[in-house]
Amino acid sequence: MRDFLPGLIVGVIFGAGLVVSDMVNPARVQAFLDVFGNWDPTLMFVMGAALIPSAIGYLLRRRMTRPLLGKQFFIPTSRTVNRPLLLGAALFGIGWGLVGFCPGPAIAGLVLGAWQPWLFVAAMLVGMGLHRLLSASRPSALRFEG
Amino acid sequence: MEPVTPLVAVAGGLLIGTAAALLLLLTGRIAGVSGLAATATRLSAGGTPRSQATGFIVGLPLGAALTALFIRTPEVAVTSSVPLLILAGLLVGFGTRLGNGCTSGHGVCGIARLSPRSLAATATFMASAVATVFILRHVIGG
Numbered sequence: 001m002r003d004f005l006p007g008l009i010v011g012v013i014f015g016a017g018l019v020v021s022d023m024v025n026p027a028r029v030q031a032f033l034d035v036f037g038n039w040d041p042t043l044m045f046v047m048g049a050a051l052i053p054s055a056i057g058y059l060l061r062r063r064m065t066r067p068l069l070g071k072q073f074f075i076p077t078s079r080t081v082n083r084p085l086l087l088g089a090a091l092f093g094i095g096w097g098l099v100g101f102c103p104g105p106a107i108a109g110l111v112l113g114a115w116q117p118w119l120f121v122a123a124m125l126v127g128m129g130l131h132r133l134l135s136a137s138r139p140s141a142l143r144f145e146g
Numbered sequence: 147m148e149p150v151t152p153l154v155a156v157a158g159g160l161l162i163g164t165a166a167a168l169l170l171l172l173t174g175r176i177a178g179v180s181g182l183a184a185t186a187t188r189l190s191a192g193g194t195p196r197s198q199a200t201g202f203i204v205g206l207p208l209g210a211a212l213t214a215l216f217i218r219t220p221e222v223a224v225t226s227s228v229p230l231l232i233l234a235g236l237l238v239g240f241g242t243r244l245g246n247g248c249t250s251g252h253g254v255c256g257i258a259r260l261s262p263r264s265l266a267a268t269a270t271f272m273a274s275a276v277a278t279v280f281i282l283r284h285v286i287g288g
Binding site: 001003004005006007008009010011012013014015016017018019020021022023024025026027028030031033034035036037040041042043045046047048049050051052053054055056057058060061064066067068069070071072073074075076078079080081084085086087088089090091092093094095096097098099100101102103104106107108109110111112113114116117119120121122123124125126127128129130131132135 | 147149150152154155156157158159160161162163164165166167168169170171172173174175176177179180182183184187189190193194195197198199200201202203204205206207208209210211212213214217218220221222223224225226228230231232233234235236237238239240241242243244245246248249250252253254255257258259261262263266267268270271272273274275276277278279280282283284
């Protein structure tokens with residue numbers, strides 16, 4: 001419960017933000033990505049605004065020795081831009097563009113009446129499982145670097 | 147599709163960013179949805195405690211449902227076919243694990259702390275998503 005509750009509260013706020021900003025609507029997301037068509041700037045405003053409290057959080061974190069409910073901060077320290085990072089991001093972008101779902105909106109969308117998020121999330125978990133299997137058999141090719 | 151006013155979009159973005167900041171300041175963790183989803187389903191041995199990841203993954207649709215009930219009813223307009231949904235899901239799942247993050251972890255959290263990896267990842271997935279939509283709508287779709 002000590003771990004579950006903060007996760008739950010943060011998830012609720014995140015999910016609320018996705019619905020308020022209409023990011024749960026793949027048509028809206030694809031319209032942002034369609035820069036050569038009838039472009040919709042909504043995602044730009046959402047992401048720009050999200051960066052403000054997020055950046056304030058990282059600035060506040062510098063004045064803290066540990067998080068309010070934990071013993072230490074877990075922030076990735078690697079600065080190496082490598083092949084798995086770029087290849088993974090490129091594959092993710094293709095999937096994102098194909099239907100307009102990324103992980104957050106797809107999971108939030110599970111309860112909003114459409115059936116498609118269920119199929120998408122199921123396939124996404126299979127994709128994550130495939131990565132886990134492949135990285136177990138070929139650890140050098142699919143190196144995990146937080 | 148009704149346009150979303152910039153003010154409403156900013157309000158939603160502020161909620162998302164507040165959630166990310168809150169997770170960091172409360173628990174010291176990054177609010178990356180793909181990583182938390184993988185941890186919650188035991189598909190990753192990520193550092194986040196599993197109950198915390200599970201709480202987040204349960205909270206996400208809960209917050210969405212509450213907002214849909216009391217604030218605004220969203221439209222989830224998906225026109226993609228079943229094979230396309232499956233292909234896209236596989237690519238998003240595999241790609242976010244290989245690249246260590248998605249729109250939230252790299253986009254909202256990583257850029258906020260000016261991580262070079264997250265800046266590179268965000269530029270890459272934005273470019274490949276824009277290229278995909280271009281091909282889908284203006285090359286194949288005509």
